[in-house]
Amino acid sequence: MTGQAFFVLTALADGPRHGYGIVGEVAELSQGRVKLKIGSLYGVLDRLAAEGLIEPDREEAHDGRLRRYYRLTRDGRGALAEEAELRAATARVVRARLGLTGPAAAGAAG
């Protein structure tokens, strides 16, 4: 799973969001490191939808335009949890190898 897809799925983890809402949430989640442009966002949404990881939730009118909201599917939630676990495990190994202290390193040692 690419970093962008991971962040988009994470942005939808706590509820449905529309396109611009996802862009903002991803920027916040990544502390400004990932700024999704429109081509990248819809490339990711298209792929995630094709893989059955997200689906449309509803459409709402806003200032005369339709905002389409997306939500995670059950498969999407599972894939995100799996990816999060994988990344956390990798981070624990890295921290342990670097000899970093803290709960993550302690968890890895235990």
Added chain:
Amino acid sequence: MSRDLDLEQRYRRVLRLLPGWYRDRWEEDMAATLLDGWLTGDPEADEHISKAARPEWAEVASVAGLATRLYLGAAGAPRRYFAWGQAIRRAALAVILVHAAAGLDVLVLTAWNRRLFGLPAPPASLVTASPAGAWPTVFHAAGYAWIAVFVMLVLGHYRVARILAALAIVPDLVFLLQGQFTGTLPAPAVGPWAFWVLVNLVPVAAMAAFHRDAPPTARRPWLLALPANYLLVVVPLLVLRATGNSAWLPDFPGLCCILVALACMAHAPRAWSRQADGSGVWSLTLTLLAAVAGAYRIITLSDYLHDPHLIKVSLAELLILAAAAALLAPDAARAQAATPAPPPHLYPDPG
């Protein structure tokens, strides 16, 4: 509101870069998301923004990138686009394979000339001067770079491959421009320019088809294709040169026509059986390669206007190529409908 449409219209103009089927599904949503990024909800401020704002270059570039990925066979693209994307990727790989085999040829000849690994002295016809000075060294390095480009492309390191390929075609361009301006290129110099454009620039541009949504390349057969190409194409040519039979060798455009024609004929039984899965994409690939080789042959005919015999030989090569490519034309046409369907999509086609 009409001023609001100004910015929206500018955005929609950018979105026209995308294929129609994709716009039908996503345009409204994309336009709304883009405008959400600008508009504040304050009518006065929004009116000013709508009038003055222009889509950012980064946004335009991202839409252009998405358009490229969609036209060249991204996941979820209709069969026609997927087939074309696959055919362009394979055709680009095939041309880069020829470059890589040529680089391998230079590498082997250099090693042979330096008698590395205890090799005996090469025959006089294969003796090459060691590169002396900056330019010959650069040309040798560019030749070797194609080997790396090919391997990187097959292994999926697309960005590295693209950068290396872009660098590898620069020395030839500099050489051509220098020759053109100093008059050292023999007039009309059509052949060298045709080579640079069709055999260097076009495949490098076609590498855009190797994007992140493209299906991975089958590594094993393509990696094996490099030594196979060297043994089956380059070595026989070396033998002809080493035995003093260079007169039998066609020129490079002629060689391209013959090789592509042979490949078309070899593939024809599969194409006509209609049972082999995915044969259509190969037919499309070979048709594309035939078009490039044919164009190369036609353009370089002007180099032989002084020699009716060479014109006849070139026309014969062209005829053989056209006949061989015609064998695959029906299968290539079917390929656009026969390629395996892409994954199911979020929204059905309208209507």
